[in-house]
Amino acid sequence: MKSNSHFHGKVIWITGASSGIGEEMSYQFSKLGAQLIISARNEGKLRRVNAQLPRNPGSAKVHPLDLENLTELPDKVKMAISYFGRVDILVNNAGLAVRDFVGNTSLEIDLKLMNINYLGPITLSKLLLPQFKIQGNGQLVVISSLSGKYGVPKLAAYAAPKHALHGFYESLRSELVDSGIGISLIIPGIIQTEITAHAVLGQGENYGKVETAFKNAYPVEKAVRKIIVAIQQGKEEFYVGGAEGFTLWLNRFSPWLLRRFIRNHPLKKLRVIKKRFGF
Numbered sequence: 001m002k003s004n005s006h007f008h009g010k011v012i013w014i015t016g017a018s019s020g021i022g023e024e025m026s027y028q029f030s031k032l033g034a035q036l037i038i039s040a041r042n043e044g045k046l047r048r049v050n051a052q053l054p055r056n057p058g059s060a061k062v063h064p065l066d067l068e069n070l071t072e073l074p075d076k077v078k079m080a081i082s083y084f085g086r087v088d089i090l091v092n093n094a095g096l097a098v099r100d101f102v103g104n105t106s107l108e109i110d111l112k113l114m115n116i117n118y119l120g121p122i123t124l125s126k127l128l129l130p131q132f133k134i135q136g137n138g139q140l141v142v143i144s145s146l147s148g149k150y151g152v153p154k155l156a157a158y159a160a161p162k163h164a165l166h167g168f169y170e171s172l173r174s175e176l177v178d179s180g181i182g183i184s185l186i187i188p189g190i191i192q193t194e195i196t197a198h199a200v201l202g203q204g205e206n207y208g209k210v211e212t213a214f215k216n217a218y219p220v221e222k223a224v225r226k227i228i229v230a231i232q233q234g235k236e237e238f239y240v241g242g243a244e245g246f247t248l249w250l251n252r253f254s255p256w257l258l259r260r261f262i263r264n265h266p267l268k269k270l271r272v273i274k275k276r277f278g279f
């Protein structure tokens with residue numbers, strides 16, 4: 001990807017930049033000449049990403065934060081604005097997944113996921129909005145999930161905050177008409193990252209496995225290339241991923257059929273369908 005006038009010089013703040021989609025986004029936005037602020041909890045990993053930026057290695061502002069700790073976020077936002085005097089795009093990408101049944105999941109884990117995947121991102125957005133208003137423009141990018149559109153077994157604590165993101169940002173978008181501030185909700189399918197290895201079980205233990213479906217999933221480089229085009233085009237909602245995207249279509253046109261499809265773990269069924277129809 002070559003330097004592209006749309007992102008050249010833009011200040012882009014990416015959360016969850018220490019691995020997976022956010023890490024790849026940091027590399028691709030760097031190639032496009034953006035000025036980066038990169039956040040996650042693990043400062044060491046952020047420094048590694050910063051050192052590996054393809055254009056001007058070490059040029060990003062490493063800005064560690066913990067989205068679970070909502071009280072630290074106002075200072076973190078002030079500091080982020082102070083680095084370059086503005087923020088043009090906030091990519092709310094950081095997230096934590098869960099793999100457990102509702103009956104096995106403690107309320108602490110529900111709260112943890114709600115903080116990291118919903119309250120943290122909306123807090124950053126709310127605190128940045130006054131700055132966007134001063135600038136007269138800005139873009140909030142939100143990395144949601146298919147779990148933001150429907151629920152499947154063992155993902156309730158993850159699906160709830162992802163659904164909440166849609167309710168919040170769709171309402172906010174309707175308040176921001178003609179403000180110059182855009183909102184892009186990105187819905188990844190199954191993307192090749194280690195998200196399931198980082199996931200938690202219902203009592204907080206680390207899940208620790210990269211599931212087979214994620215090993216052979218949609219390549220993260222390709223997903224990020226498409227996400228960046230969607231951001232540039234100001235898409236309001238954008239799906240990126242493989243054939244599992246058909247579930248969005250099914251959810252819209254026959255939610256009844258989708259519910260039958262997902263009664264058991266849908267990834268197993270998806271593998272059978274992929275084998276049968278050869279995609």
Ligand SMILES: NC(=O)c1ccc[n+]([C@@H]2O[C@H](COP(=O)([O-])OP(=O)(O)OC[C@H]3O[C@@H](n4cnc5c(N)ncnc54)[C@H](OP(=O)(O)O)[C@@H]3O)[C@@H](O)[C@H]2O)c1
Nearest residue numbers: 016018019020021040041042066067094095190191193195
């Ligand atoms: N991969 C997929 O198939 C897929 C599908 C749908 C949606 N998504 C969404 O895409 C986003 C990125 O996921 P990924 O696949 O790239 O997973 P990942 O590799 O596990 O990346 C998650 C990122 O979030 C950060 N993070 C986790 N907890 C945090 C906290 N409390 N505060 C700040 N940062 C935190 C992690 O860094 P630290 O551990 O250093 O904090 C890491 O950088 C997530 O929102 C996820 O829900 C992914």
